Amino acid sequence: MSQQFPFLSDHSHLHEARYRKIDALRAEGRNAYPASFDATHLAATILGAEEEYIDKPERVVCVMGRVGPIRAFGKSAFFHVTDRSGKIQIFVNAKAIDAEGFRTYKEFLDTGDIVGVTGVVFRTKSGETSIEARSLALLCKNARPLPEKWHGLTDKEARYRQRYVDLIVNPDVLETFRTRSRLVASMRRWLDEQEFLEVETPMMQPLYGGASARPFVTHHNTLDMDLFLRIAPELYLKRLVVGGMHRVYEINRNFRNEGISTQHNPEFTMLELYAAGWNAATMMDFVEELLIEPLRLATGRTTIVLDGREVDIARRPWPRVTILEALERHCGIKVDWKMSLSDVKAAAGGHHVPDEVHGPIDAIIHLFETHVEHHLVEPTFITEFPKAVSPLAKSKDDDPEVADRFELYVNRMEVANGFSELNDPAEQFARFAEQVERRRQGDLEAVGTIDEDYVRALEFGMPPTAGLGVGIDRYTMLATASPSIRDVILFPLMRPESSAAEATPEDQGAGKDES
């Protein structure tokens, strides 16, 4: 028995048996954890060209992967080995395998072990292309048994906390994250083809801005200064447009110190891009392509599942509806931005307007969010937001009170948000000042400081520019038909397990400098 066992608080008698086997391996002078192994084939390579391999004894193959459930018959056995490409069945036969390999199987092999298998390919009686093992190398013992083979791991908490187990036993999970990776890769390729430049801007910011949200605060010891984790990269990216990067994008994390739900994780991934010369309308055309093409490349289709039915999002253009039209269409509420609060309340009829609303505009936005959003299932652009809720957006040329802005809704979620960027420094300064005033009056989502450097940048001149933000997690939810954002984030934020809950930030080295 390994002297260390049990070294974790979370252990059981099952682990003990596995550690005994590891000790037995060592007692024979064998390395339980060899450093490397040269596989020559992937499972998918063999299965994708099986006729080239079947019954060709000269074509020896060698694969490496994790052992699945073992079906043992005394002097023979079947099991699958899973590598990064998929899985292939292994047939261990006392007559065909070398003596050491058979003994390794018989004495030491468990479900979940990592093995290297060398052998030749054949087809079994039941028709499955398989490898008949000539030798078997144990590359890593599984010391902690996998969940049950039939039901797998279903407990959502365990799946999110121990994603590694989830990935091993639930193939759909691997597929979801493969799709996510492909979506992002195709998006990058698409943007690069359109001559966008990918950049990385600060996530730790002395001043935060670019959205309405509450930030996380952290601290730099040497500089002895508080920093905010960014809620958006917007203000830095537009500085780059000023600097001449006329097509620029960033795909990375934002952090918002707000609620957690099936649609919200405190850190989430956003694509933000800016294109000089464009406006909100050209950006809407672009968004359609930007969301359709990666979906086609990543999944091979252009359909997504909405309310249980397949919807082809490649049918363009997507409807573009002003926020006021949407209110009238879905709720029969006829309002406009010039109305007084009492007029809005009267027009709302039976639709409740809470007393906390700050004014008529707030009331209209509230009506939209509570009564219209849940109707927006198929991709729909909502346009013409009021200037007051769009402090970084330019007004429409023909209506100074309305921002040249859109939000894209799919499956009742806001998936993208874009607008013509305000590039008038004096007006931007005034809008910031309004935010500071709102903050002073208690709006915790309003930014309480004017970013003077950003206004200074605008003074150097930014060309007419349109900007866009796309929630990558939500886009992935749509592409993979995932009901929760936690299903598309590998390690969603969870409260610590009890054993970790005791540790303070100081224990973990986060204390301030002693000097």
Next chain:
RNA sequence: GGGCGCAUAGCUCAGCCGGUAGAGCAGCGGACUUUUAAUCCGUUGGUCCCAGGUUCGAACCCUGGUGCGCCUACCA
């Protein structure tokens, strides 16, 4: 933040009206040379989430707590 629900073996789950812990899989021992949840025989394994309370007696009832899920509200 509000509401509803869940927590029992490594995993998936039973556990009736409160009477003292069960199954399948996994594990361990045995039989078995073409299986696909292999089969057959035997068998180990429990902080019933935690802390109190009620009771002769609590997995079960009550109170408080912890974690998670779903709905709802806000942010994307």
